[in-house]
Amino acid sequence: MALTWLKEILGESYTDDIDKAVSAKIGAQFVSREDFNTQKQTAKSLQTQLEAAQTAAKGTEALQAQITQLTADKTKAEERVRQVQTQAAIKLALGADVHDTSLVAGLIDKEKLKISDSGDITDGLDDQIAELKKSKAFLFKTANQTEQPKPTGSRPLDGTPPARTGTREEYSEQYKNAKSIAEKVAIKTAAAQAGYQI
Numbered sequence: 530m531a532l533t534w535l536k537e538i539l540g541e542s543y544t545d546d547i548d549k550a551v552s553a554k555i556g557a558q559f560v561s562r563e564d565f566n567t568q569k570q571t572a573k574s575l576q577t578q579l580e581a582a583q584t585a586a587k588g589t590e591a592l593q594a595q596i597t598q599l600t601a602d603k604t605k606a607e608e609r610v611r612q613v614q615t616q617a618a619i620k621l622a623l624g625a626d627v628h629d630t631s632l633v634a635g636l637i638d639k640e641k642l643k644i645s646d647s648g649d650i651t652d653g654l655d656d657q658i659a660e661l662k663k664s665k666a667f668l669f670k671t672a673n674q675t676e677q678p679k680p681t682g683s684r685p686l687d688g689t690p691p692a693r694t695g696t697r698e699e700y701s702e703q704y705k706n707a708k709s710i711a712e713k714v715a716i717k718t719a720a721a722q723a724g725y726q727i
Contacts (some may be wrong), residue, residue, distance in 0.1 A: 532548055532551060532555075533625070534550060535547070535548065535551055536548075584589070588699055607672050611644070612639075614644075615639055615642065615644060615650070616634060616655075618644075618649060618650045619637050619639075619642075619650070619654065620634050622650065622654055623658070625670070626669055626670055627668055627670065628667075628668060628669070628670060629668065632668065633661065633668050633669075636661060636665070636668075637654065637657050637658075637661075638657060640653055641653045641657065664712045694721075695723065696725075697720070697725040697727065698720045700716060700719065700720035700725055700727050701719075701720075703716045704716045704720075705718060
């Protein structure tokens with residue numbers, strides 16, 4: 530390789546040995562302009578590809594974050610459904626045997642319950658209810674408390690309404706002539722039971 534530019538600089542001092550020595554050093558230490566430009570273009574191309582990959586990765590990161598959030602939300606929702614199913618199963622099992630179903634259901638240790646995939650309580654509830662009946666018996670109704678009392682008053686004990694005994698005008702007249710609030714309430718109640726509103 531002839532280094533004409535070096536020949537111009539060195540003038541008469543230029544020899545083929547100097548040319549060979551400088552060419553060897555330049556070849557070992559430096560890159561030709563063509564190789565440099567090729568590498569520069571390759572670097573620019575790689576930089577463009579890297580930026581495109583980073584942009585795509587940002588979208589992927591956002592999607593991954595959204596997937597993670599939705600998975601967490603789904604897990605929370607499933608846990609909430611399980612809690613609601615458990616609470617409903619407890620209240621159903623307690624039935625009408627307690628004075629306040631919500632209060633007694635709150636005393637049940639849900640961690641000790643075994644629940645099937647269908648949401649039914651398979652074990653642990655009966656033992657806890659039996660323990661509560663012993664320790665907090667006042668929360669549970671006795672045998673005679675579970676029956677609903679029959680209303681008493683102007684209706685007979687069998688629950689059939691009395692036959693109409695007067696007209697609307699008669700009830701209205703009695704209401705006007707009543708001397709106390711208790712009499713007025715009784716007359717108004719009797720009129721309502723007879724099907725009249727005064």
